[in-house]
Each structure stands twice: as structure tokens, then as C-alpha cells.
Amino acid sequence: xxxxxxxxxxxxxxxxxxxxxxxxDALLAQDESRGTVVVTVRKEQSYAILEYLKTDPELAYxxxxxxxxxxxxxxxxxxxxxxxxxxxxxxxxxxxxxQCRARVKVPVxxxxxxxxxxxxxxxxxNWLERETYDMFGIxxxxxxxxxxxxxxxxxxxxxxxxxxxxRGRGERExxxxxxxxx
Amino acid sequence: xxxxxxxxxAAETDGNIITTTIDxxxxxxxxxxxxxxxxxxxxxxxxxxxxxxxxxxxxxxxSEAIRFSPRQSDLLIVSGRISIKMMPVxxxxxxxxxxxxxxxxxxxxxxxxxxxxTYTLIxxxxxxxxxxxxxxxxxPRPEDLIxxxxxxxxxxxxxAAPKGVEAVYE
Numbered sequence: 371x372x373x374x375x376x377x378x379x380x381x382x383x384x385x386x387x388x389x390x391x392x393x394x395d396a397l398l399a400q401d402e403s404r405g406t407v408v409v410t411v412r413k414e415q416s417y418a419i420l421e422y423l424k425t426d427p428e429l430a431y432x433x434x435x436x437x438x439x440x441x442x443x444x445x446x447x448x449x450x451x452x453x454x455x456x457x458x459x460x461x462x463x464x465x466x467x468x469q470c471r472a473r474v475k476v477p478v479x480x481x482x483x484x485x486x487x488x489x490x491x492x493x494x495x496n497w498l499e500r501e502t503y504d505m506f507g508i509x510x511x512x513x514x515x516x517x518x519x520x521x522x523x524x525x526x527x528x529x530x531x532x533x534x535x536x537r538g539r540g541e542r543e544x545x546x547x548x549x550x551x552x
Numbered sequence: 553x554x555x556x557x558x559x560x561x562a563a564e565t566d567g568n569i570i571t572t573t574i575d576x577x578x579x580x581x582x583x584x585x586x587x588x589x590x591x592x593x594x595x596x597x598x599x600x601x602x603x604x605x606x607x608x609x610x611x612x613x614x615s616e617a618i619r620f621s622p623r624q625s626d627l628l629i630v631s632g633r634i635s636i637k638m639m640p641v642x643x644x645x646x647x648x649x650x651x652x653x654x655x656x657x658x659x660x661x662x663x664x665x666x667x668x669x670t671y672t673l674i675x676x677x678x679x680x681x682x683x684x685x686x687x688x689x690x691x692p693r694p695e696d697l698i699x700x701x702x703x704x705x706x707x708x709x710x711x712a713a714p715k716g717v718e719a720v721y722e
Contacts, residue, residue: 521672522637529671538671542636545680547643 383407385429385472393419398452398477408473410452416459416476417486423463423472424491431463431472434488437498439478439506441532452477459485459508478508487513505530575711582626582652583708584614586701589625589649591642594632596659596691603694615701622648627704629697630683633661634674646681646716654707654714656700657683660690682715 385407386400396415401408411419423431440458442448449456455477463472478485487510488495499510500519507528510516518525525541527534588610592600604610604618619625622645634642646655657677660666663686665675677683684707685700707714 520637525636534671536670542671542674543679545636545639547640547680 383470384468385409385423385431385470388426388429389419389422393422403473406471406473408475410458410475410477413476413478413485416474417488417491420461420463420474420488421491423474429465430467431465433464433466434492434494434498435462435464435471437461437488437495437502439502439508439530441506441530443532454479456480457483457506457508459502461488483507483509484511485509486511487516489513504528507531579708579711583705585617586613586615586627586654586704587617587619587625588615588627588629588701589619589622589645590629590631591645592629592631593634593638594659594661596631596662599691599694600629600631600658600697603697608694608698610698610701613698613701613705622646623650625649626653627701628653628655628681629658630655630662630677630681631658631691633666633668634677635672636674637672639674639677639680642677643680651717652714653716654684654704655681655716656685656687656697656704658687658697658700659692660688663688666690684715 386409389397389400389409393411393415396411396419397409398412399410401410409419423429438460440460441456442458443456448458452458457478457480459476459478461474461476463474464470465472476485485508487499489499489510490512496514497519499508499513500516502508503510503513503516504518504520505528517523521529527539529538590597590600592598602608604616610616615627622628626649628646628649630642646653655677657663661668661673662677663683665673667690669675674680678686685703687696687700689696
């Protein structure tokens with residue numbers, strides 16, 4: 371093989387260095403996806419880590435791009451990795467200062483769907499967490515107004531869960547127009 | 553102007569008098585002054601806007617007076633996909649329109665759900681409101697919408713009851 375094919379050793383991203391130095395006990399896994407650092411952290415420390423990433427003057431991940439979740443119930447390989455936690459709550463962050471992105475993933479078990487809300491860190495998390503609650507049923511503790519945001523108020527279930535039937539449970543055919551909030 | 557005369561002017565009046573029926577005159581007026589209520593929820597609404605704009609110019613057929621109040625309109629154009637959360641709104645708007653009223657279901661999504669065979673989308677608005685004319689297409693061309701309006705006009709001119717009225721007497 372020629373020298374051109376040799377991969378140059380990349381310097382370790384600052385975020386990983388700092389997290390390993392300060393929050394090593396919370397880190398479950400670290401990965402890289404198309405130039406974005408991906409860290410998986412324990413739920414108990416998720417709020418502390420997100421707060422650290424936002425407030426640390428060197429990292430300054432001040433912009434919360436998105437909050438969402440993944441239902442891994444049919445992904446055996448993913449389930450095995452994190453103690454069979456069904457859901458993975460995902461935070462996408464951006465640092466204007468460092469002009470780089472980071473992804474923080476938090477495994478959440480089905481029997482304990484509570485996770486601390488980050489609305490106190492980012493006001494913008496309000497609707498994002500409501501959507502995640504609506505679609506997956508994740509309960510964000512400390513959220514000021516955790517109601518459905520996309521589905522009708524009287525909707526039952528959380529449609530982006532993998533066990534929710536794609537064509538629904540008959541709600542698109544069954545309508546009681548008197549009962550609806552018209 | 554599309555008005556069919558039932559009687560011709562008698563010879564002694566030199567063609568200055570016509571005879572017809574009240575129904576025909578009223579229908580003639582209705583057909584040439586349809587006031588659409590646009591219910592645009594998706595890309596079909598863009599085609600509907602193009603139909604109303606100068607290039608396709610729906611006003612050539614007397615339907616340019618778009619009313620955003622259902623109480624002033626007699627033609628409901630459902631253009632776009634209707635979710636289960638939107639269906640009560642559509643139903644209410646349909647109920648608010650004064651009789652007689654006609655409904656065009658524009659495009660695949662409004663007519664049958666289109667490609668969105670999912671839990672959240674109504675698989676055809678005709679399950680809940682009566683539809684007079686369906687337009688296929690994803691989205692349909694403006695010519696298709698004009699054709700649908702002309703079909704509604706034909707239906708009015710023929711004296712046939714709107715689908716909603718038929719439903720009441722069934």
C-alpha cells in the first residue's frame with residue numbers, strides 16, 4: 371500500500387477529552403458519525419452532562435438543535451449494547467464557538483420512562499420534548515407543560531413506537547364528530 | 553351564456569320574449585357564479601392557486617371570487633391531505649356552508665389518502681362529507697381543476713341535486 375492510503379491520526383475531539391476528564395463515570399459509549407461526536411451517557415447524569423456541555427466556556431454547545439428518541443425494540447444489536455433499554459433519547463447540539471456538532475444519546479428503559487427535562491437549560495426544548503412525549507411516551511420530568519403537540523388531545527398511544535400499527539387502530543375511520551373538540 | 557331556452561319567441565313578438573323555468577334561470581346563475589371555499593392543506597393547494605392566477609384564470613368560468621368564509625361560498629375545494637386532527641375542522645366548515653353546496657375532492661390524498669396509508673391520515677374525505685367531483689393526480693394539473701369546476705357546472709345546469717342533498721334524502 372502506498373503512503374497516501376495511510377489514515378492520518380486524528381486529534382481527539384475536545385469534547386471527548388473533557389468528558390473523559392470530568393464525567394468519565396457517566397460515559398457509556400463514544401462514537402463518531404460523519405464528523406459528529408456521538409456520546410452515550412447514563413440517564414442519571416444526562417442533565418449534568420448537557421449542562422456541562424452548554425456552560426463550559428471551551429465547549430459552549432449553546433444551541434440545542436433537536437430532541438428526539440429512537441425505539442430500538444426491534445434492533446437486537448442496539449438493545450444488547452445498552453442493557454436492553456428500549457428507547458434512546460437523542461439530543462443534537464451545536465457549538466457556534468467551535469463550529470461543531472455533538473450528539474448525546476441517553477438510554478431509557480421501558481419500565482422507567484422518566485428523564486430530566488432540559489427546558490431549564492434551553493427554552494427551545496419545550497416543544498421538542500412535547501413532540502418526543504407525544505410520539506414515544508417519554509416522560510420529561512420538570513417540563514412545564516407536557517401535553518401532546520401533534521396528535522389530537524384525545525389520541526391514545528404513542529404512534530412512533532414500533533409496536534404501534536402503521537395503519538393505526540381504526541382512528542382514521544372511526545369518528546365521533548360530536549365528541550371532537552370542534 | 554349556456555342558458556337553454558325552453559320556448560322560442562313567438563313570431564308576433566319578434567323574438568323579444570323568451571319563456572323558461574325559474575329553476576333553469578336560477579341554476580344558470582348558480583353555475584356561472586360559483587364561489588369556491590379553498591381548503592388547501594398541501595401541494596394541491598399550490599396548483600389551486602395557479603388555477604386561480606392569471607395564467608390559468610379560473611375567473612373565465614365565473615369562479616374567481618374565492619371566499620375564505622364558508623358562509624359565503626357554495627363550492628368546497630378540498631385540496632390536500634386531511635389528517636385525523638383536521639377532519640373535524642373540515643366537517644365543520646362543510647356544515648357552515650349554506651345549501652346548495654358542492655364539493656370537489658382534489659388530488660389523490662383527499663380522494664383516497666394517496667401514498668399516505670398511515671394511522672394519521674383520512675383515507676378519502678368522502679367517508680365523512682359528500683363529494684361531487686373527484687380529481688385524480690398527485691398533484692393534478694390546473695386544467696384538471698378547471699375540468700372539475702366545469703363538471704360541477706354541468707351538474708348544476710342539469711338540475712341534479714348536489715351529493716350532499718342526495719345524502720339527506722337517502
